[in-house]
Amino acid sequence: MRRVSENQNxxxxxxxxxxxxxxxxxxxxxxxxxxxxxxxSDSVDAGSIARYQTLIAKxxxxxxxxxxxKSFLEYQxxxxxxxxxxxxxxxxxxxxxxxxxLSAESRAQLAEEVYQLRxxxxxxxxxxxxxxxxxxxADDDDPPYDKLTYDNPAxxxxxxxxxxxxxxxxxxxxxxxxxxxxxxxxxxxxNNVFGSSIEGLxxxxxxxxxxxxxxxxxxTPDGTGDAYVFPGEYHVQTxxxxxxxxxxxxxxxxELIPERVSLGxxxxxxxxxxxxxxxxxxxxxxxxxxxxxxxxxxxxxNLQQAQTALQASYSxxxxxxxxxxxxxx
Amino acid sequence: xxxxxxxxxxxxxxxxxxxxxxxxNASNNIANVNTPGYTRREIDVLSRVDPVAIDGILRIGGGxxxxxxxRITNAFLESSLRTIGSKQGKAEVRNEYLGRVENIFSLSGAxxxxxxxxxDFFSSVNQVGLNPSDLDLRLSVLQRGEDLVNSIHSAYQELxxxxxxLDQRLGQxxxxxxxxxxxxxxxxxxxxxxxxxxTLAPDxxxxxxxxxxxxxxxxxxxxxxxxxxxxxxxLDNGFPLVSEATARPLTVTTAPSFAPGPLPxxxxxxxxxxxxxxxxxxxxxxxxxxxxxxxxxxxxVAGILQLRGYADVNNTSAFEANGELVQxxxxxxxxxxxxxxxxNQEYLGPDEDSGTGVHEPSSADLNGxxxxxxxxxxxxxxxxxxxxxxxxxxxxxxxxxxxxxxSRFLKLGFSRADEFAAGRDVNPTAGARMVTAGxxxxxxxxxxxxxxxxxxxxxxxxxxxxxxxxxxxxxxxxGSLKASAQGEYEVARQSYSVASVKRDEFxxxxxxxxxxxxxxxxxAFQASAKMIRTASELIxxxxxxx
Numbered sequence: 045m046r047r048v049s050e051n052q053n054x055x056x057x058x059x060x061x062x063x064x065x066x067x068x069x070x071x072x073x074x075x076x077x078x079x080x081x082x083x084x085s086d087s088v089d090a091g092s093i094a095r096y097q098t099l100i101a102k103x104x105x106x107x108x109x110x111x112x113x114k115s116f117l118e119y120q121x122x123x124x125x126x127x128x129x130x131x132x133x134x135x136x137x138x139x140x141x142x143x144x145x146l147s148a149e150s151r152a153q154l155a156e157e158v159y160q161l162r163x164x165x166x167x168x169x170x171x172x173x174x175x176x177x178x179x180x181x182a183d184d185d186d187p188p189y190d191k192l193t194y195d196n197p198a199x200x201x202x203x204x205x206x207x208x209x210x211x212x213x214x215x216x217x218x219x220x221x222x223x224x225x226x227x228x229x230x231x232x233x234x235n236n237v238f239g240s241s242i243e244g245l246x247x248x249x250x251x252x253x254x255x256x257x258x259x260x261x262x263x264t265p266d267g268t269g270d271a272y273v274f275p276g277e278y279h280v281q282t283x284x285x286x287x288x289x290x291x292x293x294x295x296x297x298x299e300l301i302p303e304r305v306s307l308g309x310x311x312x313x314x315x316x317x318x319x320x321x322x323x324x325x326x327x328x329x330x331x332x333x334x335x336x337x338x339x340x341x342x343x344x345x346n347l348q349q350a351q352t353a354l355q356a357s358y359s360x361x362x363x364x365x366x367x368x369x370x371x372x373x
Numbered sequence: 374x375x376x377x378x379x380x381x382x383x384x385x386x387x388x389x390x391x392x393x394x395x396x397x398n399a400s401n402n403i404a405n406v407n408t409p410g411y412t413r414r415e416i417d418v419l420s421r422v423d424p425v426a427i428d429g430i431l432r433i434g435g436g437x438x439x440x441x442x443x444r445i446t447n448a449f450l451e452s453s454l455r456t457i458g459s460k461q462g463k464a465e466v467r468n469e470y471l472g473r474v475e476n477i478f479s480l481s482g483a484x485x486x487x488x489x490x491x492x493d494f495f496s497s498v499n500q501v502g503l504n505p506s507d508l509d510l511r512l513s514v515l516q517r518g519e520d521l522v523n524s525i526h527s528a529y530q531e532l533x534x535x536x537x538x539l540d541q542r543l544g545q546x547x548x549x550x551x552x553x554x555x556x557x558x559x560x561x562x563x564x565x566x567x568x569x570x571x572t573l574a575p576d577x578x579x580x581x582x583x584x585x586x587x588x589x590x591x592x593x594x595x596x597x598x599x600x601x602x603x604x605x606x607x608l609d610n611g612f613p614l615v616s617e618a619t620a621r622p623l624t625v626t627t628a629p630s631f632a633p634g635p636l637p638x639x640x641x642x643x644x645x646x647x648x649x650x651x652x653x654x655x656x657x658x659x660x661x662x663x664x665x666x667x668x669x670x671x672x673x674v675a676g677i678l679q680l681r682g683y684a685d686v687n688n689t690s691a692f693e694a695n696g697e698l699v700q701x702x703x704x705x706x707x708x709x710x711x712x713x714x715x716x717n718q719e720y721l722g723p724d725e726d727s728g729t730g731v732h733e734p735s736s737a738d739l740n741g742x743x744x745x746x747x748x749x750x751x752x753x754x755x756x757x758x759x760x761x762x763x764x765x766x767x768x769x770x771x772x773x774x775x776x777x778x779x780s781r782f783l784k785l786g787f788s789r790a791d792e793f794a795a796g797r798d799v800n801p802t803a804g805a806r807m808v809t810a811g812x813x814x815x816x817x818x819x820x821x822x823x824x825x826x827x828x829x830x831x832x833x834x835x836x837x838x839x840x841x842x843x844x845x846x847x848x849x850x851x852g853s854l855k856a857s858a859q860g861e862y863e864v865a866r867q868s869y870s871v872a873s874v875k876r877d878e879f880x881x882x883x884x885x886x887x888x889x890x891x892x893x894x895x896x897a898f899q900a901s902a903k904m905i906r907t908a909s910e911l912i913x914x915x916x917x918x919x
Contacts, residue, residue: 049413050406050884052877059870082481084852085471085859091849093480098492098841105496112503176504182799182812185506212799213809220502220817224824227817230503336480369888 057361064354071347080338089335096332102224103325110222110318114311116230119173121307124237127168128300130161131241135292137161138248142285148254148274151281155252159201162245166191166206169238179234183213188234189242194255194267202253205267206242208235222317228310237303244291251284261287380433381908387436388901391418394439395894399887406882410583412444413882414575444575446880451582452596454872455589459671461869462590464862466676467697471855474535474701477528478848487705488844490524491823493517495840499820501795505813506739511790514816518785522750525709529780532702533641539681539698540639540646544625546591546674547648553588554606554620557581561603562618568602578602588614593671610666612650624651629660629686637688638777640702645684645694648674690777692832697854699832702778704847707829708840709780710771712750715827717766717786719818720749722797725806732764735798736815737808739791746770748794749819751786752779 074080084090137158141151169179170187177184189206197203208214218230246265247257256269272281398416405411417440423432479486497517501510560581567574581604585596594606594614606615614621627636627644639645648667651658668678682696692703721744725733734743745751746759746766759766760773776782787793796812829836829843836843 047878047883047886049877049881051881052874055870055877056874077481079481082479083472083855084475084478084480084848085855086480086852088853088856090478090480090852091845094478094488094845094848095841097480097482098488098845101489101492102496105492105499109500109503112500116503174504174507176506176811180811182505182796182809182814184809184811211809212807213812216799216809216812216814218502218505218811218813220813221499221820369885373888373892 053364057357057364061354061357061361064350064357068347068350068354071343071350074338075340075343075347078338078340079336080343081336087335093332093335096328096335099328100325100332103321103328106222107318107321107325109220110314110321113220113222113228113230114314114318116173116178117307117311117314120178120231121304121311123168123171123178124300124304124307127165127238127241128296128304130165130168131244131292131296131300134158134161134245134248135289138285138289138292141248141252142282142289144278144282148272148278148281151252151285152254155202155249155254158245158249158252162206162242162249163204165238165241165245169206169234169242178231179214179237181214181231181233182216182218183209183211184218186211188214189238192267194250194269196255196268196270200253202250202255205246205265207264207267208239210235222314223321226313226317228313228317232303232306237299238295240291240295240299244288244295247284247291248288251281251288254281256280257284260284377427377433378908378911380427380435381911382905384434384436385901385904385908387421387438388904389898391437391439392894392898392901396891396898398442399891399894402882403884403887406884408579410579410586411882412446412575412579412582412880415443415445417441417443442573442575444573444578444880446582447876448598450872450876450879451585454869454876455586455596456593456671457865457868457872458586458589459593459675461862461865462673463671463676463679464858464865466673467680467858468855468862470535470539470680471697471851471858474532474698475851475855477531477701478851480848485520485524487521487524487528487708488841488848490517490521491708491840491844494521495820495823498816501793501816502813502820504811505795505816506810508790511739511793511795514793515785515787515790518749522783522785525705525780525783529640529702529705529709529778532698532705533639533778533781536640536645536681536696536698536702537643539677540643543646543648543674543677543681546677547623547625550588550591550614550674551620551622553584553591554614554622557584557588557604557606557615558618558620560584561615564602565618574602589672591672592667592674608663608666609670610663612661612663612666621650623663624649624660626660629662630658631660631662632686634686636686637684637693638691639684639694640691640699640778642778642781645681690832692777692834695833700834701847701851702780703831703834704829704836704843704850706778706780707831707834707836708843709750709783710768710831711827711829711840712783713747713752713771713779714766714768716819716822717747717749719822720744720794720815721746721765722815722818723801725798725801730763733806734764734794735801735806736794737796737798737806738787738794739810741806741808742792743806744794745786748786751784752776752782753784754782 081087081090081093087093137154141154166189169189171178177187180186180188186209188209190209192205192207193203194205215233219227220230221227243264250257250269255271257265258269259266395416395418398414402413419438419440421435421438423435426432477486494517497513501514504510560577564574564577564581567577585604588594588606592608594608597605597607599605599617603617604615605613605617607613625646626649627646629647629649636644647660647662648664649660649662651660653659664678664683667674668683669675680697682694682699684691684694688694692699692706720736721732722735725735737743746764754774754776756774758770758774760770761767771779795816796808796810797814798806798808799812800807823841824839826838836846
């Protein structure tokens, strides 16, 4: 026959009561924190949980970066759009001016508007976003197009010229990671976008105003060039105007449109990246939640059960310990 | 005529005496119902043999007599209780301390962990690519860098402090072991003296069992009871802690005689102590190293040593010790060392003039200044950091500083936002370093580092993967260590409780049983008293005849 001693009785009752109380405590902790895993030892999946937590934090930070990059590229899209419109207008003027029925004086009257267009184009090339020159590449603290002067004339808008500074950093693209694997290039050097536009506008405006631009046919103007001698050089002026039209065509076909296409492509890539990150994040969150979050209904039900068990052990303990043989002898 | 009346009286008296003795024993049992370690006792009752046969043929019996007093105990139950007690002692310590250090790797998101700090740092470096000359973005790199350094510091320090605390606790445990073994030895001698006269010394034996139980919670040992009642206690390697009436006190020392040279440092830069038995010349004793035997055993001392680690006297680094805390600290230290070498190397950029021997950084900060050898992550040290002078940080450079744990000395290599070298030479072929303010290629190279697999190696740790992967695997490791310690603790607690219940079932006092016995003894006493009256009536009858 099994003996039951007083100590044994008390020990068992107390151990069971404490065990029930500990369980109640664990469950109420889970319910108040909402987490069933808050320490590595709470689950064998601790390593996975840490991995998903890192993944979500990483996706969040990439998400911020992507939205900043998107607004930067959208800004550039606007700039290139404006530049295209300027070129369309400039080409209209050039075609009108190329007509040899126009006198040199009438051509000179058209010059004024082209100067405006040229300055506008230069300011687009030198546009800044959040205090940085967009097309400055890595050299974004000074404008990519410097304002210089011609030897002839010495005054008036025809003396101004804009020249690409060609500093080393301008050619360096800015890029950054939008996911662990994909980096996106954020900008194009100014001369690759605006080079022909500015040169064309400058040649056109000078030609209309009555000045040659050297070198005569191609290449970046070097700041020299005398006035046409009319009427002898009237056809040279016409040829220069036609040359400008070629440059506008080049600007549109080789520089502005490809840049716009490329911007659109990069924006789409960012959007795809963003969508992909969202997808990664939501699936990671789902897995993490399954691994780490407490199922509140289940915990609440278990809590109820634990409470009942604890009450039962209290009542059993009190009843059993109150019983003694002394009441009967 | 034979005098049966005298026999009647004699037997009755012997009955009354014996029942009284039994009642007295029951009263002692009842009084000690709550005494810890008390073993209930029983008195053997024997019938007394008639010395002579009456009329040469009849042996009625000479009444009853008291036999020996017995402790109701079971050596097997006692020793299994001690074995489980040792297991519980070890599991309890490991569970307690691992529970503390696992908070370093918390998953609740409520506190800054090294994993989160790593993530934030690399993210902030990547953001610099968006606008490298932006001071706000650079400031964020500086702050996240500080956060990373601080979280590494505090994680490492927590581990090192815990190791130091365990080392101190080891000393306290050894002190109490010495007190226990001394008391056991002196009880051994008392028990032998008392029992030499043939009487049992039950109270002393109870006392000794309690002490053996306490000792077993601290250290595992084997016992051997020798015929004179003494108990010898042996460690697992046969070293006698208690041998008859002699106890062998253990010592904790940081200058053992078996060390050939300077001792290896601990995680915090101190020295881990050794548990020894000292013998030989007083003042300059020889030390017998018992640390590893204790570590391989059970009990709280084994738990402490398994966490804290044992440093072989020939080791030179804290990370060569074999403790669980050391394992975790190695992972943090491995991250630190790779930040100091691989990440710093990337930060310098490719060699500016690959022809010459010294590495010229091709990266530069906002002011055009190139970073130092330890430009991104640095450490506090007064001597030469780039010992080989080749301009590149390497593990060999770190080794030659003589510093063991760099995690304690890690700091950021720059202190102002503009000093973060985000750009790299845009024209490496030109002679001079040309770095523009808006260039973020160096920052991008560092950000890429996050997804690059590297080799991490410190002490016995060898891991290939990214920083994140190392951190995540550390979370798994600490989680499984703690979970297994907790599991062991739960099991040990349950088994201890079961073993205690078994022991109580066998040896502890049951009031029900005692009171039933009291009634039984009382009735027997009353019956013997009644027999005396019967004898008296017999005599009265005889006297009435006269």
